[in-house]
Amino acid sequence: MTVKLSDIADQAGVSVMTVSNVMNGKHARVSKATIDRVLEIAERLGYVPNIPARSLAASRSHIVAALVPVGEEGSLLFSPHTVAVIGGVERHLRHRGYHVLLRGIERDDEIAQTIRGWSLDGAILVEFTDAQIDRIRIDGVPLVAIDSYSANPRTIGVRTDDHRGGWLAGACLAEAGHRRVMFAGPPYEGMGVVGQRWDGFRAACVAAGVDASKIVREEVLTSFEDGRALGLRLLRDHPDVTAVFATADVLAVGIMAGVAEAGGSVPGDLSVIGFDALDISGYTTPGLTTVAQDMDAKVAEVARIILDEIERGEGPRAPVSLGVRLIERGSVAAPRR
């Protein structure tokens, strides 16, 4: 029923190994004539390689896993950003003959189990906390951690230049003339993403002459609802604040909605700047000014690193930071007087 290497070998009058070599592009070892003949027969017979067999024999699978932590609820519900990363990486890998296994991780040890059980060639760790990445003890397989600031030498971090992103946001507000600003984001997680953005933001503000001690920090969860709640009370509770930097677009959009609901106007009463440049940042009125990362570059980088490690075995290297840029829409203006 199913066509295998030996079928082709029989018809071509060569050994199975020769066919295998042809199929795997080890053309150095086979004559041109044989290659052509084998290829032609394979094509005619409709040969499809058996992946499990190849994985078993070679103890490598051509599979890279996308590992995502699952919470109590259990469902993988990744952010738009994660979707873009996984979707983009899948394309690069597919074009190079690799496949992507999607796997939710409930307990730490499932990472190692998955890698061993599948003879995975590599794994991408998405949305894990730095603490989780720190705990990883797996060697021999390239592990790329997205948006992580863990110092774990067994993983390679690929992330946005969050510090510079924060700086851009701060500089944008300061340049517009704001001197009383707010930083709204989730609670600090060590020197992770949020910490970097905060540092960069503060540095830019200070460099522009803002009194650092006057920067208001609000801890809010990264959700529309929490942003809205903040927006509703912001103008009343902080009458001196004229601009806010939210560490995520959803949050910023929520703040804008809350401010509007409370009768305020953006950017009339309050300037708002976000981070991520999600679709939604273009859906508001006015559009949300935000810090964007170059997703194409990020995705290409992740794929490149994994592939290089797998095929050329180039050892782990320093974390990679990707550039950011400011997208100016309409939510930032001069402070009210």
Next chain:
Amino acid sequence: MTVKLSDIADQAGVSVMTVSNVMNGKHARVSKATIDRVLEIAERLGYVPNIPARSLAASRSHIVAALVPVGEEGSLLFSPHTVAVIGGVERHLRHRGYHVLLRGIERDDEIAQTIRGWSLDGAILVEFTDAQIDRIRIDGVPLVAIDSYSANPRTIGVRTDDHRGGWLAGACLAEAGHRRVMFAGPPYEGMGVVGQRWDGFRAACVAAGVDASKIVREEVLTSFEDGRALGLRLLRDHPDVTAVFATADVLAVGIMAGVAEAGGSVPGDLSVIGFDALDISGYTTPGLTTVAQDMDAKVAEVARIILDEIERGEGPRAPVSLGVRLIERGSVAAPRR
């Protein structure tokens, strides 16, 4: 290095087959004492089954693929809806010992190749057009097509009750008193999703006494920008229209933005109703009234069908439609006078 069945067998003083049976829960064939002993040793040794080996020997993989078409760009960039489906199904399958392979499809024949090459146990087809589903000629593997109205007997359709969703939207507008309404959606694709929504919508309107010939149909792509463009000219071009049903939330949100930009108000000058109940429908001011589908039920149903087919071999059955309900927020009100 790696622990295998034979290692456990050695230590337990039984044959490999017995260990295999224990591991696969074929407890009928093994004595309780042996089961316990084997399990204990496996645990102690840290046994992890080798998936490729099992797939090769059993010619079934415990893998279900999530197949997604890729366009020219090449990247998998699925909608929030697709993300929810895949993420949710992954959880159900994982808990039953299955895995999800994520695969972009460029050409039709890649579907069959992927299924054969991996000995896939099943596949879920996401975001394919009805025409693509129609063309599928694969037997022996459960194929679940999401949101498809194809009549291909080799696939099982799982979809939203779009007709009823359209009806709910129409009834909602008619009940609020609207008699001049617009239907905005992408070009008709046979009797697919859009056609169903249109049919249901029109039927509800007519049932409520709306003159069917007066229902305006606008063909727009499902994007914020196209919605916005429509919103910008809507009040001017169609001064008699007092309400619009958009077949997708992004579109509805775009329309709301366009209307606002043109100086109109929602729902003062125009009522708007969407479809999908995406997050963004809650982000607007006022909130978007929209038709929601029960995603949890949908995901559970997809998983159930695949698993039933795989494990009990229950043949293909009729398509499954899942319920919808209206979510009333603030974008629908009585027509202006």
Next chain:
DNA sequence: GTGAAAGCGCTAACAT
């Protein structure tokens, strides 16, 4: 209830 034999389809490591 348990086990021995045979092989799934492929590749690594040598031959030749």
Next chain:
DNA sequence: ATGTTAGCGCTTTCAC
């Protein structure tokens, strides 16, 4: 440039 030998770790089949 091509072939041979030996598995990879597991399950199937059938015997005990």
